[in-house]
Amino acid sequence: MKKIEIITRSYKLEDVKESLTALGIKGMTVTEVKGFGRQGGHKEVYRGAEYQVDFVPKIKIEVVIDDEIVAEAVQAVSGAARTGQVGDGKIFISPIEDVVRIRTGESGSDAI
């Protein structure tokens, strides 16, 4: 099992969700986050005073999936979230040791 964390533009949430649910993925966790990468921040102006805002608002989507659909999921997300402009975000993939469904006590792939 793998966890994929997708950090991308907030307005891409629906597109990414649809691309993942189309693969049969049934759950995900979404968090509003702030950060910066190569995109850097942006400038805001209040009564003539300029502020550099370093932390750009993004969303983070976390899903845990079986190993065999990881490549497909990454490809789907990349297609859904890509604009081609700097700031499209990143996908992090990490191994998951186990998953337990609290209600039933099931574990492993059955609990995803």
Place this chain on the structure above:
Amino acid sequence: MIQSGDTAFILVSAALVLLMTPALALFYAGMVRSKNVLGTIMQSIIMISLITLEWIYIGYSMSFGPDVAGIIGDLSFAALSGVGTAPSPDYATTVPHIVFMIYQCMFAVITPALITGAFAERVRFLPFCIFSVLWSVLVYNPVCHWIWGGGFLGAMGVLDFAGGLVVHLTCGVAALVACIMIGPRKGFGKRQFIPHNLPMTVIGTGLLWFGWFGFNGGSALAADEIAATAFVATHIAGMTGMLTWTLVEWYHIGKPTTLGACSGAIAGLATITPAAGFVGPNSAVCIGFLGGMICYLAVLAKNRFGYDDSLDVVGIHGVGGLIGTIALGFFASTAVNPGGADGLFFGNPGFLMTQLTGIAVVGGYTLVISWIILKGINAFTPLRMEENDEEIGMDTSEHSESAYQA
């Protein structure tokens, strides 16, 4: 003799002016960081209570009581003694005396609230309250008497229709003294002080504008043609100020901003305040334009001088009141208001000098007394929050509450 129309109009105007204080609270609160929202709102709304009490027990009598040597009113009206439903023989003679009293009370309430924008996000609540009451007694009440209550400036011919000197210049000068003495917010010049909720500031602007019709229109003290003139001039200057600031900012920064549009409207409204009932519509456009343009430049100048007037009380209210009072010296016309004066553009340069004298006296007095009050309070209890409390924010450290739950 009491006129029911005038009485109804002044009562409604008093309610409109009262609304400006919570409106100001929203206007200011939107511009501070989220940890200081309630502290900022509190500094405005508590004035409704504190200053009303001060006003009925001493302030009204100091301001509008029988004149003593042109300097101050005596205490005949203390605790509203003799201020009943019969009209005053001296003020607003067609409405009950008590109606005039409560209308003027609302002006006394909002003036110290306006100052709070200068030292937002860093002043302790108790010394702030002491400052506001002392300042009202020692600055607002005498200046109000000098101009509106039969004092020496009014006798000299200084005109101030609805508070360019009495409200805006006094609060602007006090704001300048206070923000310099109290010092900048921690991290000023290094950290970001980004407004946390500009839609809140927009709501505040709208409600202030609405209330301003009572502030300026009601200052005619009758539902008559002067009230109509003042009402229209107020709207015209507000909208001209908004457009001017927006265009200047668009040209200067490259984009028009919402905060700029709101700031311009308030600048235009503050600038027309002393002139509202004395000028025609075209003059109101000119005054609104001057307000939008010069207040924008004054706010930019703050960044050069390096003092931390957090929410631009000096640049918008102080400079607005100053410009409006001077502009009245140019644009006043007895064709508009026979009870006023002719300005320079209507063949009377002497009136401009009178207005400048009024500015020098009110500005100088406010500067000195505000400085003394702040120094005096600071000797007993520090005005400034402790460093750690300032970092935590006023909402938690001063009031043990928070505006937004996660």
